[in-house]
Amino acid sequence: MTPHDQSTHWVRSFLLVLFAGVSIIPLVYMVLVSLKENAYLIPNPLKVLQGGLSLDNYATVWLDSEFPHYFLNSLVVAVATTAATVWLASMTAYGLARFDFPGKRLIEGLILLELAVPAIVLLIPQFLLAKDLHLLDKRLGLVFFYVGVNFAFITFLMIGFFRGVPRALDDAMMVDGASAWRRYWQLMVPLTWPAHATAAIFAFLGSWDEYVWALTIINDPSKRTLPVGVALFSGQHQVDWGLTFAASVVALAPVIAVFIAFQRQFVRGVMTGALRQ
């Protein structure tokens, strides 16, 4: 390395530390506050590290609140949403990627159009539809609409992955007389399981973090999901920030775990979504 290279290297590293620091310090701060008892008053940041840290807020959140209920609701809704979305989107994507049929162009066009329509425009008509279908205040109402909302993006993602599989493989199976079903289940799905994993991660996170729809259609406290529950911790006039952030950390932890464990699939999904435009 020349001295010049070395100094660029140091500048580069310094700036990256700065970027990473600004990104992560607020969250570290959140964790620290969650370890303080009775954090009603906003503690001076310089004092956050003084005094004892304790897990009391976590105990309160788990044992003394509706939180476990919210957690379970979110889990059930997210798992159901993920399974249904990936299955439906994968089949539709297969149909669109491998067959020609009347109306195919129209379907592809609608999927692209809905990708561009801001979700919020649909909130009011979706609410009225949920009312007509008697899905208000029901977990099924969450799942059904999450599947529909996530469908376009996941299908779009899967079409891209399926088109990457050579058609010659399908043809070879067809010569052996395999039906479309068998070609899908025994060829396409096994070959593209990482793509299915990518899709599952996006569907799961899309449901796990969803706030607006859950806020709008769920009234019954026993059916609330995590994002609504976490926001409620800060709803009182006297916010107990320690408690609020303990709940936040518990809600965020699975997301970060999934992200780090499946980082490769995740990054691939973001990039495929982006670069195919």
Next chain:
Amino acid sequence: MRRRGKSRWRTPAYAFVLPGLVVFTMVMVYPTVRALFISLHEWNIAPGAESPFVGLANYVKAVKDPVFWRSFQNGGIYMLVTVPLQIALGLVAALLLDAKLRGRTIFRTLIYIPVITSWVISSLLFRYLFGAGSGPINAFLVDVTGVISEPIAWLGSRWTALVAICALGVWKGVGWAMLIFLAALQAVPVELHEAAAVDGAGGWQRLRNVTLPSIRRTLTFVTVLSIIGGFNVFISVYLMTGGGPADQTQVPITYLYRQAFSFLDFGYGSAISFMLTVLVFGVATAQLWLSNRTESEGPA
């Protein structure tokens, strides 16, 4: 023979495509059409009640409503602040990461973590950080650095609240832009950089003449999506200020949400959402058109 072959192809296609499409049509396509319909009515949600057709009355009401205008102004300001910052910082981060470097994956992960932190959690966090009195940001500015002498009640008035809301938008958006730019940068052929280096081009020249032109399409893509995202700002405002004090920090969606779900004025809420959509599509299309034009006129 060919006909038979074709029809054998068709039947399973519909079996694959239809189940998902039914849900999609109900949840997405039908509401898209119905949104416009609702906006032309004085929508009455009570069972059996009439919902009279009122033409453009809801739209006229919006034009005469000062809070409607302020909400669009705030949304526009949010967009004008967060989109350029997010893109510039995301691009810088991506350029920094686009090199052989120890701990590259760790840096990328850390910078991306705000993106996967939900809007609810990050909004609560920023509400806390920008708390009045001895909130962390105030403490940093007053006690640690002494930039200001008195703490600011950030969320208590329009402009300072917008600063906090924009800060959250940028914090949460940089990682996404970075990741997409990074993918685009890695697709730039190494030979281009080498050729430019052989021609004696310095770092800045290579950035201007090789790197940026190669990722132009990505730049447009990120810009358009950030603009759409910027107009969709909602949860952060809803949880940080609730649109207050006195409707000062309303953005289009907090305002339409309030009209629809607090005042049950679904017709008016739909009219606002429709105008927002038209605006988003308009700006996005203009942006695409502009970048296509400069692409075809500019140097290759």
